[in-house]
Amino acid sequence: MKTTLATVALLVLALGWTSEAVQVEENGLSFSLEAVKRLQELTESSDDKGQHSPRLNASAVSLCAHPMLPQELLPLCRQRGASASLVRLAVVPIDVCEICAFAACTGC
Template sequence: MKALLAAVLCLCTLAAFSDCVTVQVGKFSFPLESVKKLKDFMDNSVTGNPYLLNVRSASLCAISDIPKEFLDLCATPDADQIFEELKPIARSPELCEICAFAACAGC
């Protein structure tokens, strides 16, 4: 019972701090919450197949509901590459909350 309580407390703490986590890719910095939302857009942007190797920025940037933090990225020529670098973080954001990705930084 104590282990379950400790696990729940740990998860709640991680959830509380996830608002403070940022993801740095190149010169761009994004809140982790926005990167989490990006996963849904990535899954649906290219024929609905989440396992495609390349995420095309043109299809992501054409979505009107994309988080506003990505609009500056959409205007750059290396957007495809940066979206590809964000893809593993978007797919497993819990690893970013414990800083397993080098691109992630806490509060």
């Protein structure tokens, strides 16, 4: 009886955690806000190194090959128009997304 109650409690907690997670939708796919933040950090770090900004030249190849790119973004890399999608994700206003005032952000 105690194990059943503990299992149910864990499932309710897990459901609560996942239902509160903010998701960013792009091109029919949904990504966690953390993955989008990491993508933005990667684009900013390439700016700091003097490389061309993926925001400006839409170089999806270099971003998709980057070892620090979150795994959940890889399906986007395989789609047509990946460059444009990555550019749009790279400019998502994270502060606005965190309060769910941005149309692409859901799950608040």
